[in-house]
Amino acid sequence: MQIKPIIAALRHHKAGTLLIALQIALTLAIVCNALFIIHLRMAHMAQTSGVDEANLLVIQNGWVGKPAAGENASMLAADLATLRKVPGVVDVYATNAWPLAEGGTVYGIGHTPDKLALVTSTAVYFVDDHALATLGLKLVAGRNFHADEISATGPDHVAPAEVIVTRALAERMFPDGSALGKMVYVSAKPSVIVGVVERMQAPWVDNFAAKWADYATLVPYQLMDSAGANYMVRAVPGQRDDVVRAAPKALLAANPMRVINRDNGVQTYADIRADAYKSDRGMAILMSVISVMLLAITAAGIVGLTSFWVGQRRKQIGVRRALGATRGDILRYFLTENLLIGIGGVLIGIVMAVTVNLWVVTQFEMARLSLGYVIVGTAVLLVLGQCAVLAPALRASKVPPVEATRSV
Amino acid sequence: MFIHYVQLGFYSLRRNPVLTLLMVMSIGLGVAASMTTWSVFRVVSGNPLPDKSSQLFVPQLDNWGPNDIVKNGQPPNAVTYRDAMAFMQAHEAERQTALYPVRYAVTPERTGAEPFRVQGHAVFADFFPMFELPFRFGAGWSRADDDAHAGAVVISRQLNDRVFGGANSVGRSIHLGDHDFRITGVLDNWNPQPRFYDVSNHSAFGDQPDIFVPFNRAIDLHTQTNGNNACHENSAPGFEGWLHSECVWIAFWAELPDAAAQSRFRSFLEGYGAKQQQSGRFNWPPQAQMHNLQDWLDYTRVVPSETPVSLAVSAGFLLVCLVNAVGLMLAKFMRRAPEIGVRRALGATRQAIYAQFLAEATMVGLAGGLVGLAFTALGILAIGVVFEAAIARLAHFDLWLITLTVLTAIVATLIAAFYPAWRAAQVQPAWQLKSN
Numbered sequence: 001m002q003i004k005p006i007i008a009a010l011r012h013h014k015a016g017t018l019l020i021a022l023q024i025a026l027t028l029a030i031v032c033n034a035l036f037i038i039h040l041r042m043a044h045m046a047q048t049s050g051v052d053e054a055n056l057l058v059i060q061n062g063w064v065g066k067p068a069a070g071e072n073a074s075m076l077a078a079d080l081a082t083l084r085k086v087p088g089v090v091d092v093y094a095t096n097a098w099p100l101a102e103g104g105t106v107y108g109i110g111h112t113p114d115k116l117a118l119v120t121s122t123a124v125y126f127v128d129d130h131a132l133a134t135l136g137l138k139l140v141a142g143r144n145f146h147a148d149e150i151s152a153t154g155p156d157h158v159a160p161a162e163v164i165v166t167r168a169l170a171e172r173m174f175p176d177g178s179a180l181g182k183m184v185y186v187s188a189k190p191s192v193i194v195g196v197v198e199r200m201q202a203p204w205v206d207n208f209a210a211k212w213a214d215y216a217t218l219v220p221y222q223l224m225d226s227a228g229a230n231y232m233v234r235a236v237p238g239q240r241d242d243v244v245r246a247a248p249k250a251l252l253a254a255n256p257m258r259v260i261n262r263d264n265g266v267q268t269y270a271d272i273r274a275d276a277y278k279s280d281r282g283m284a285i286l287m288s289v290i291s292v293m294l295l296a297i298t299a300a301g302i303v304g305l306t307s308f309w310v311g312q313r314r315k316q317i318g319v320r321r322a323l324g325a326t327r328g329d330i331l332r333y334f335l336t337e338n339l340l341i342g343i344g345g346v347l348i349g350i351v352m353a354v355t356v357n358l359w360v361v362t363q364f365e366m367a368r369l370s371l372g373y374v375i376v377g378t379a380v381l382l383v384l385g386q387c388a389v390l391a392p393a394l395r396a397s398k399v400p401p402v403e404a405t406r407s408v
Numbered sequence: 409m410f411i412h413y414v415q416l417g418f419y420s421l422r423r424n425p426v427l428t429l430l431m432v433m434s435i436g437l438g439v440a441a442s443m444t445t446w447s448v449f450r451v452v453s454g455n456p457l458p459d460k461s462s463q464l465f466v467p468q469l470d471n472w473g474p475n476d477i478v479k480n481g482q483p484p485n486a487v488t489y490r491d492a493m494a495f496m497q498a499h500e501a502e503r504q505t506a507l508y509p510v511r512y513a514v515t516p517e518r519t520g521a522e523p524f525r526v527q528g529h530a531v532f533a534d535f536f537p538m539f540e541l542p543f544r545f546g547a548g549w550s551r552a553d554d555d556a557h558a559g560a561v562v563i564s565r566q567l568n569d570r571v572f573g574g575a576n577s578v579g580r581s582i583h584l585g586d587h588d589f590r591i592t593g594v595l596d597n598w599n600p601q602p603r604f605y606d607v608s609n610h611s612a613f614g615d616q617p618d619i620f621v622p623f624n625r626a627i628d629l630h631t632q633t634n635g636n637n638a639c640h641e642n643s644a645p646g647f648e649g650w651l652h653s654e655c656v657w658i659a660f661w662a663e664l665p666d667a668a669a670q671s672r673f674r675s676f677l678e679g680y681g682a683k684q685q686q687s688g689r690f691n692w693p694p695q696a697q698m699h700n701l702q703d704w705l706d707y708t709r710v711v712p713s714e715t716p717v718s719l720a721v722s723a724g725f726l727l728v729c730l731v732n733a734v735g736l737m738l739a740k741f742m743r744r745a746p747e748i749g750v751r752r753a754l755g756a757t758r759q760a761i762y763a764q765f766l767a768e769a770t771m772v773g774l775a776g777g778l779v780g781l782a783f784t785a786l787g788i789l790a791i792g793v794v795f796e797a798a799i800a801r802l803a804h805f806d807l808w809l810i811t812l813t814v815l816t817a818i819v820a821t822l823i824a825a826f827y828p829a830w831r832a833a834q835v836q837p838a839w840q841l842k843s844n
């Protein structure tokens with residue numbers, strides 16, 4: 001195929017050529033970045049929380065009237081006992097926060113009590129000796145808390161003698177792998193690491209917590225909050241929905257002086273996960289819809305302009321056919337023409353995609369665009385261009401040679 | 409003449425239905441995508457208190473030291489109880505308030521009514537005039553009530569409807585937790601978005617608070633915060649220990665009406681920080697900084713990052729649709745070159761040709777705008793999938809959005825039509841007639 005005559009012909013259609021190339025370039029720039037955002041969001045959503053989400057539910061319970069100082073612990077104990085008796089419940093504990101809760105407690109953790117020498121931030125979960133069994137956490141080293149290590153505390157006072165940490169935190173604090181039995185400081189007093197669990201995500205999924213999303217510290221406390229209490233409940237596989245219905249009824253029957261909101265008082269982990277990642281999922285959907293629409297519009301634009309060109313050049317096509325060009329020659333002519341414009345467009349588009357990405361990176365703290373997206377985007381647009389041009393090109397190839405003898 | 413051009417345009421659009429449809433859809437989709445995201449953007453990035461936003465300030469103090477990891481060296485967004493109280497007592501601003509989120513169970517007086525939970529904030533008396541809260545009945549409590557640790561409460565219209573059936577309940581009591589609070593005021597609807605007054609504690613977009621109670625009274629009742637509590641150091645046990653700890657959980661606001669008041673407050677803040685260093689509380693020179701409302705919303709990144717990104721993507725989308733429309737219009741107009749040649753030969757001026765095609769483009773723009781309206785309506789329905797429910801509720805279809813959608817479509821199409829119309833006007837009559 002000769003490229004020179006095609007380029008010569010395109011010179012006569014500067015405006016149209018430029019418009020298609022520009023459209024391809026812009027589409028490539030936007031689609032590359034959109035694909036990249038989709039990928040980042042999906043990766044974010046794919047993080048595991050480390051807990052047995054399929055069978056877990058959270059009950060947020062508010063007390064009516066403030067429990068007297070001495071009563072809080074006994075009310076909590078009574079509730080835990082009530083919940084354990086609900087059919088289908090495996091285990092239960094009371095806590096301040098849970099993975100994906102989007103609210104909780106964060107402490108600095110270090111090797112000394114000096115608060116200027118912290119190593120990192122860590123999520124702090126208040127747990128008792130039932131927590132590992134309830135959450136389905138796997139101990140990779142050390143032991144669980146003993147029942148006699150659990151004490152009562154307000155949300156304000158954390159100075160545990162023992163802690164259990166996640167493996168990620170253990171490795172961050174002691175990169176040589178010797179965390180078990182070592183001292184760490186979340187308070188002025190030392191805490192000894194008695195156990196290491198495989199994984200438990202921090203309550204936040206936002207950017208601000210991204211650096212320490214896998215660092216969690218379990219402290220042996222029962223939270224005394226006069227406003228209410230949160231219960232983590234693990235159900236027997238397959239009976240979660242029964243427990244969702246039965247648990248609040250059992251609690252209210254045992255002690256009616258409480259509020260468990262109808263709409264969000266009892267949440268399964270499916271609900272919690274959907275809430276926490278709502279904006280990620282939404283953004284991925286938005287970007288997908290926009291990418292598809294954009295590709296469709298660009299394809300439609302190519303079809304429209306090429307059809308116009310074919311209409312304009314019927315006479316020339318007829319002349320070429322009369323001079324011996326085959327249908328295949330005409331078809332190839334239009335395909336090659338489109339490919340040339342497409343290549344021009346994607347070259348500009350690659351420059352644009354990188355520029356747009358650099359801007360997005362500085363504005364919104366996102367990672368750099370990887371080359372893979374540019375390659376995929378380029379391939380998609382070139383193939384799309386060829387497909388779009390096929391119908392008008394086929395029509396052009398059907399122009400009969402006799403057209404050369406007609407005047408318009 | 410214009411009407412004639414519009415008619416010509418209409419006929420021409422019908423002559424080429426596929427090209428016309430492509431153009432109209434292209435413009436409609438582009439406009440709809442940008443309008444839908446813009447409707448969200450205008451909600452989330454709006455200024456919640458335009459007349460006062462440059463007078464309301466949030467002070468910050470780096471009581472956690474320069475190496476703090478959570479905030480990357482920036483002072484925390486909230487302050488400790490002891491600092492909040494020191495700021496209140498210094499009374500360096502015209503109005504000022506400390507505040508934190510609280511939650512209580514309400515026990516309605518009617519027997520048999522179920523208790524329920526309410527959420528709101530513990531604030532000082534200045535809160536109400538400072539943030540211009542609208543009252544339906546009564547008013548906020550007085551500074552004297554603050555000093556007397558009075559059990560006053562301001563309730564929302566919704567709570568008043570629920571508990572008192574919408575009647576004027578000022579002077580009556582409501583049972584929160586296990587104490588009675590005297591109602592001094594019932595608010596009218598007040599839910600500025602973003603909920604700027606306490607961004608460090610809860611999501612910036614959400615429901616209206618049900619109650620406001622006096623800060624001092626809430627502390628007396630040992631009411632724990634219903635928001636975030638960030639600690640860096642162990643505190644002594646119990647509520648008192650927490651109050652004297654370095655845990656940050658309180659938002660503080662100062663109203664500083666002019667530059668003099670602002671620089672006075674700034675030097676007070678710096679002096680306060682220096683004094684804390686001298687007294688040995690900090691072993692680093694503390695940075696003290698303050699932001700006004702608008703800067704604070706930027707600083708705390710209240711606008712979800714996906715909103716500007718999707719706005720930028722939608723604007724790019726509109727641009728592609730326009731480039732597409734330029735190409736299609738060029739094709740459509742140039743196809744009529746012979747017709748233009750005849751008109752020119754019969755004496756039509758270039759301006760006349762230009763006007764005719766711009767009129768035709770206006771028709772395309774109008775049609776695109778109408779299609780765009782339909783798609784925008786769909787888009788707004790679909791926002792709930794993409795953005796949080798609290799934000800989605802706020803984006804709505806109003807007259808302003810309808811006007812803007814149609815106008816954007818027409819203006820954008822006209823801009824896109826300038827080049828194709830110019831090309832059409834350049835057609836040489838002699839050449840066209842000859843080739844015919």
